[in-house]
Structures are given as C-alpha cells and as structure tokens.
Amino acid sequence: MAGTTICHRAPLSLSLLRRRSFVRHPSLLPVYSQLSTDTASKGKEFEGRVGFLGIRIMGCPMALNLIKAGYDVTIWNRTKSKCDNLINLGAKYEPTPAQVASSCDVTFAMLADPASAAAVATGENGAVQGLGSGKGYVDVSTVDGATSKLICESVQKTGASFLEAPVSGSKKPAEDGQLIFLTAGDVALYERVASLLDIMGKSRFYLGDVGNGAAMKLVVNMIMGSMMASFSEGLLLAEKVGLDPNVLVEVVSQGAISAPMYSLKGPAMVKATYPTAFPLKHQQKDLRLALGLAESVSQPIPIAAAANELYKVAKSQGLSDQDFSAVIEALKAKLQN
Ligand SMILES: NC(=O)C1=CN([C@@H]2O[C@H](COP(=O)(O)OP(=O)(O)OC[C@H]3O[C@@H](n4cnc5c(N)ncnc54)[C@H](OP(=O)(O)O)[C@@H]3O)[C@@H](O)[C@H]2O)C=CC1
Numbered sequence: 001m002a003g004t005t006i007c008h009r010a011p012l013s014l015s016l017l018r019r020r021s022f023v024r025h026p027s028l029l030p031v032y033s034q035l036s037t038d039t040a041s042k043g044k045e046f047e048g049r050v051g052f053l054g055i056r057i058m059g060c061p062m063a064l065n066l067i068k069a070g071y072d073v074t075i076w077n078r079t080k081s082k083c084d085n086l087i088n089l090g091a092k093y094e095p096t097p098a099q100v101a102s103s104c105d106v107t108f109a110m111l112a113d114p115a116s117a118a119a120v121a122t123g124e125n126g127a128v129q130g131l132g133s134g135k136g137y138v139d140v141s142t143v144d145g146a147t148s149k150l151i152c153e154s155v156q157k158t159g160a161s162f163l164e165a166p167v168s169g170s171k172k173p174a175e176d177g178q179l180i181f182l183t184a185g186d187v188a189l190y191e192r193v194a195s196l197l198d199i200m201g202k203s204r205f206y207l208g209d210v211g212n213g214a215a216m217k218l219v220v221n222m223i224m225g226s227m228m229a230s231f232s233e234g235l236l237l238a239e240k241v242g243l244d245p246n247v248l249v250e251v252v253s254q255g256a257i258s259a260p261m262y263s264l265k266g267p268a269m270v271k272a273t274y275p276t277a278f279p280l281k282h283q284q285k286d287l288r289l290a291l292g293l294a295e296s297v298s299q300p301i302p303i304a305a306a307a308n309e310l311y312k313v314a315k316s317q318g319l320s321d322q323d324f325s326a327v328i329e330a331l332k333a334k335l336q337n
C-alpha cells in the first residue's frame with residue numbers, strides 16, 4: 001500500500017490489525033540529522049525481533065506502540081508484574097535482560113537513571129551477556145554522557161552496536177507515538193532502527209558521537225525544570241496578591257511564554273493535585289546531571305542550581321513519585337516558614 005509502512009511481525013490479533021492504521025510513513029516525519037537527509041530519512045523497514053527492557057511509565061507505552069504496529073516484541077522488567085498487560089497484548093517475556101538481548105535483534109532500554117541503566121546493561125544477567133555481532137542496543141533512558149559511554153564500550157566489546165536515544169516528551173506523547181528522539185552513536189544502527197523510532201516518536205535528531213544525545217536531553221530538561229519552578233512561583237505569587245491563578249494559567253497560555261506543560265499541568269497544580277507523568281525524582285536527577293554537565297565545562301547555571309534545591313526539598317517532603325509539578329509544594333512550605 002503506497003504511503004504506509006508495512007512491518008514484519010508476529011501474527012496479529014484482529015484488534016491489533018485494526019490499530020495498525022496509525023503507523024505513518026517515515027518520509028512524512030521531520031528528521032534532523034548530521035547525515036544527508038536522504039540517507040537519514042529513508043527509515044527502511046526494520047526486520048527482526050525487538051527487545052524492550054524497563055516497562056513502566058515510558059517503556060510500557062513505547063513497547064505497546066511497537067506491539068500495536070505488529071512487531072515481535074520481547075520484554076523484561078525488574079518487577080515482573082508490570083509486564084502482565086503487555087504479555088496479554090502479545091508481548092513475549094524473558095526472565096533476564098541477557099535473555100531478551102540474546103533472543104532479539106535489537107534491544108531498547110528505558111530505565112530510571114544512570115545506576116539502573118548501567119546495571120541492566122552490564123550487571124549480573126545484564127543485556128551485554130546476550131549481545132553479539134549483528135545485534136543492536138538502544139538506550140532511551142535519560143542518563144549522563146559518561147554512563148552512556150561506559151554502556152557503549154561494554155556493548156561494543158561484544159561486537160554489537162550502540163545507539164543512545166533519550167526522549168523528550170512525557171507519558172502522553174509516549175502513548176501517542178509523539179516522542180522526540182535525541183540520538184547519537186552508531187549511524188548504521190540509527191538507520192536500522194529509524195522505522196521503530198518513527199512508530200514511537202514524531203521526530204528524531206542524530207547528533208553525532210555518544211554523549212551528545214545525553215547532553216542535549218539534559219540541557220532540555222534543565223530548562224524544563226527551571227520553567228516549572230518559575231511557573232510555580234508565579235502561581236503562588238498571583239494567589240498571594242489576590243489574583244485567580246486559573247486566570248494566570250489562561251493569560252500565560254495566550255502569550256509568548258505559552259508552553260503546553262503550563263496549560264496541561266497548571267489547572268491541576270491550582271487544585272494541588274499532581275498526577276504522575278514525569279516523576280519529580282527523575283526531574284531532580286536530570287537537574288543534578290545537568291549541573292554535572294555544566295561543571296564539566298565550567299559553565300555557571302545559577303537558575304537551574306536554585307531550581308534543583310527546590311526539587312530536593314520536594315523530595316524530602318515525600319513527593320518523589322508525584323509529578324514534577326509537585327515542586328510547587330516545596331515553595332508552599334517555604335511560604336509557611
Ligand atoms: N516519565 C516521563 O515523562 C519521562 C521520563 N524520561 C526518562 O525515562 C526514564 C524512565 O522514566 P519512567 O518510565 O518515567 O520511569 P519509571 O520510574 O516509571 O520507571 C523506571 C524503570 O526503571 C526500572 N528500574 C529502576 N531501578 C532499577 C534497577 N536498579 N534495576 C533494574 N531496573 C530498575 C524500573 O523497574 P521497576 O518497575 O522494577 O521499579 C522501571 O522499569 C528515566 O530516565 C526518565 O528520566 C524521559 C522522558 C519523559
């Protein structure tokens with residue numbers, strides 16, 4: 001069928017077949033790359049089995065989109081029960097990351113932080129033990145460049161290829177296949193998995209050497225963490241001077257500082273509810289890693305540093321697993337003191 005991506009996959013249930021209509025042709029998607037657009041945008045159909053490690057807020061919908069597109073997906077998660085939904089929807093399961101990597105052609109990993117990304121890749125029964133020549137490992141977790149390079153070295157020692165590909169976009173964009181991939185590393189692997197990235201995301205950037213994808217992601221999330229802290233201050237100040245914070249959300253949404261996250265999260269923040277899309281502990285981790293990145297090039301980032309302190313206070317208030325918009329509670333606590 002012209003203009004649609006035909007995938008190679010395991011037998012599909014009727015409901016999965018119906019859902020396949022959402023698969024878009026890679027040539028319709030914007031691609032930003034240091035490669036020639038021609039080479040990068042081809043997005044040749046991926047053939048083979050796909051592994052997915054880390055099935056939680058982000059990993060679950062990302063893997064689900066691959067399953068819906070008809071791919072043969074094998075999953076693993078430290079807490080096995082989190083895999084049950086996807087198993088019911090057609091995913092295969094293996095009991096260790098090594099077994100996933102060994103049974104798949106390309107394995108994606110979506111883990112919490114540098115420690116877990118490194119452990120799942122290189123620890124006991126880690127993915128590298130199942131990797132080898134011809135296979136690929138794509139780490140989509142948000143980590144620092146040093147961790148990414150360590151994982152890359154371990155992967156390459158097996159003869160496999162490595163791509164770092166952290167994502168910008170939260171739970172809903174993950175569900176909708178609207179993530180932005182910030183990739184770096186093996187160009188051939190980038191091209192090989194392009195059609196998979198195009199199912200999970202709306203755009204992909206190829207940024208060169210391993211470490212550049214991680215750095216781009218940390219800069220973006222540094223900005224986002226500061227924006228949310230600043231927005232929180234504004235909501236509280238508006239209220240303190242007798243303004244309706246809901247009206248502030250509306251005013252902001254119509255002006256030059258409008259951002260989807262303000263319109264999306266503002267009304268809930270006014271009601272002091274923080275349904276988790278991006279856990280606060282991960283935002284604080286990203287600010288901490290961004291501070292390390294800035295330190296490595298002697299760049300002062302005082303606004304991000306101040307925001308980081310607020311997220312640390314929020315964590316100490318027990319808000320780690322709430323959405324990162326709960327950082328407003330740290331400011332409320334300061335107001336009371
Ligand atoms: N949520 C979001 O909006 C976004 C998140 N990200 C980034 O993506 C990554 C995943 O985020 P998200 O899905 O929200 O996070 P979750 O906290 O929902 O999931 C974290 C995953 O890491 C696993 N994990 C944690 N520690 C270990 C460990 N020591 N060994 C093995 N597995 C471990 C968890 O397993 P278990 O289930 O057993 O706990 C779980 O699968 C993070 O790096 C985050 O910064 C990027 C963009 C958006």
Ligand SMILES: O=CC(=O)O
Pocket residue numbers: 142167168169170221278
């Ligand atoms: O990392 C979080 C995001 O929303 O992007």
